[in-house]
Amino acid sequence: MNETIQWNDWEAFCCVVEQGTFTAAAEQLDCPKSRVSAAVARLESAIGSKLLQRTTRRMRLTDAGSAVYRDVAPLFARLREIRQETLAREERVQGVLRIAAPYEFGAQQLGGVICRTLAAHPALDVKVEISQGMVDPIRDGFDVAFVAVDADLPDSGTVARRIYHVERGLFAAPALAAGLPLQLQPEDLANLPTLTTPGDGMWEFIRDGERVAVPIRPRMQTANAELRLQGALAGLGIARLSLIYCEAEVAQGRLVKVLPDYPPPPLRVFALLPDRRLQPQKVRVFMEAVEAMMASELQDRNDAAAPGP
Structure with a gap:
């Protein structure tokens, strides 16, 4: 089979059949109509058979097209189900949240945040490991790794978010x-x-x-x-x-x-995360709690420093 065929070509063909027109399929796939047409043409060229008979008024499957659709469509239907199931799982705050943190920061700043997060989400478990120095969350298997540094943070392939000063x-x-x-x-x-x-x-x-x-x-x-x-x-x-x-x-x-x-x-504390965009809900919820804690402490310091009436 021609190696230039792309995985999305099969999906485009199935979408054309299900939507009834190339225009509707392009809207469903959020791509240009020309890309959908090119995908179906690549499949027809590779298979060596016409898959769709098109006129100005209507479109119908050929025998070859019916056979391909019958074999391929259930696969994409199952993939869509898996995607929805995965999204639903990720939207729930559950599973094990693995955190690495220096001793002082973990005990003094993170303790309350972790306890409040656990109380708010009964399906969530937290595993905290005391760390010293640099931690690679990808290599070491952490969802969030907090590091405290005197100077600049070394370059790494992780997402670094500066979150705290330790005086x-x-x-x-x-x-x-x-x-x-x-x-x-x-x-x-x-x-x-x-x-x-x-x-x-x-x-x-x-x-x-x-x-x-x-x-x-x-x-x-x-x-x-x-x-x-x-x-x-x-x-x-x-x-x-x-x-x-x-x-x-x-x-x-x-x-x-x-x-x-x-x-x-002061020590500068950074949160290291494996990915900026595709973060599980448990990580997003926890980091929002950390940021709320930081904002509250900053407000308390500002209130304490403000002159009295």
């Missing part, structure tokens, strides 16, 4: 902070114990609007923010953690902020 600070136990120099500068950290993530050899700070990098001396390195927090509470070193993560400990006087005039640059 950070340096924290230490009061006893350790009491022994620090009165005029502590970021450069002094080179001679002080710090609690860091693996691979950290430098910390950046914002000074006079510019980023300044200083070397540090890690005493403990772990991707687990809870371990760094516990180390700071035990007076083992100065930890760089998100502000919201240390909020309760600071309020209770168990931690104090170090170098408050030299904030570290």
Whole structure:
């Protein structure tokens, strides 16, 4: 059979038979009438038989056309049924939503969103894996992967949506902070114990609007923010953690902020998704909930910063 025949040629032929005219078939397929005519002509040429007898007033199937339609039409009918069944499934919020997220962001920002989404959609299950560093949602099988980066996001074949800033600070136990120099500068950290993530050899700070990098001396390195927090509470070193993560400990006087005039640059959080357009309903619903959470937190910050009456 002629290899130039396209799959859509068969569908075009069936559509002409079902609609009764080439014009109606073109409207149904949302394509030019000339394309439908060309499709039927390719089939007739490849098969070596006339499929349709056409006059100015009417059109009818030939014997060969009847045989082809009888064999092929049920296949396209079933394909249309499968498409409708698939669309119906995708419109329901169901199945397993697989999420990867850094520990702090997952616990502090995503926890409430995930719980509300599960409560609103009983047919949905969520699987969350704690991740560190870059995650490839396609390779690793996630529907959404959240990554937190200091600098620019590396190029990848996934869809990246910037969604959040995580404000950070340096924290230490009061006893350790009491022994620090009165005029502590970021450069002094080179001679002080710090609690860091693996691979950290430098910390950046914002000074006079510019980023300044200083070397540090890690005493403990772990991707687990809870371990760094516990180390700071035990007076083992100065930890760089998100502000919201240390909020309760600071309020209770168990931690104090170090170098408050030299904030570290915030972490930028991105949501990585395998596809921009063809997202399952479970992903769309979850991302809408994340965006609503972001908008609510932004409004709360603006309200808190607004001057009183």
